[in-house]
Amino acid sequence: MKKLLTILIGLTATGLLLIGQTNEKSSKGFVMDKVVKSDKEWETCLTPQEFQILREKGTERAFTGEYYNHKEDGTYICAGCENELFSSNTKYDSGSGWPAFFDALDETKVKIKRDLSYGMVRTEIICAKCDSHLGHVFEDGPKPTGLRYCVNSLALDFVPIK
Numbered sequence: 001m002k003k004l005l006t007i008l009i010g011l012t013a014t015g016l017l018l019i020g021q022t023n024e025k026s027s028k029g030f031v032m033d034k035v036v037k038s039d040k041e042w043e044t045c046l047t048p049q050e051f052q053i054l055r056e057k058g059t060e061r062a063f064t065g066e067y068y069n070h071k072e073d074g075t076y077i078c079a080g081c082e083n084e085l086f087s088s089n090t091k092y093d094s095g096s097g098w099p100a101f102f103d104a105l106d107e108t109k110v111k112i113k114r115d116l117s118y119g120m121v122r123t124e125i126i127c128a129k130c131d132s133h134l135g136h137v138f139e140d141g142p143k144p145t146g147l148r149y150c151v152n153s154l155a156l157d158f159v160p161i162k
């Protein structure tokens with residue numbers, strides 16, 4: 001009888017433990033696998049132009065990128081880690097010479113950070129997965145968000161809808 005009781009207590013404890021773990025997971029929400037590389041590693045997998053934009057927060061010259069006037073249907077992914085960032089559904093022609101989106105694919109895909117470089121107050125867009133610089137977000141975009149995600153073509157790759 002004592003043995004049975006011990007087993008029962010044991011089972012209950014295991015059950016509680018499992019429930020506890022499930023709760024912990026759901027309360028943490030979505031956790032993204034981070035891509036972490038040294039500058040040396042980034043240099044080997046990016047072109048020098050991509051490295052300058054993604055890792056040194058550069059900006060390509062307006063109207064020179066591959067995607068500012070690109071109108072195909074599909075998904076724009078991070079050139080550094082292939083994280084899906086923007087949908088062609090939210091792309092619009094801002095006239096600025098860079099690809100512009102009024103929303104990210106998902107708010108977990110990008111991070112937003114205050115950027116005070118070059119004597120300007122701007123809001124930087126960073127890939128949430130590999131921390132690469134993508135561009136800047138401005139508050140002069142169209143409805144419904146009023147935002148303009150202004151992204152370097154060199155920070156993006158494009159996956160067409162099949």
Ligand SMILES: [Zn+2]
Pocket residue numbers: 078079080081082083127128129130131132
């Ligand atoms: Zn990335």
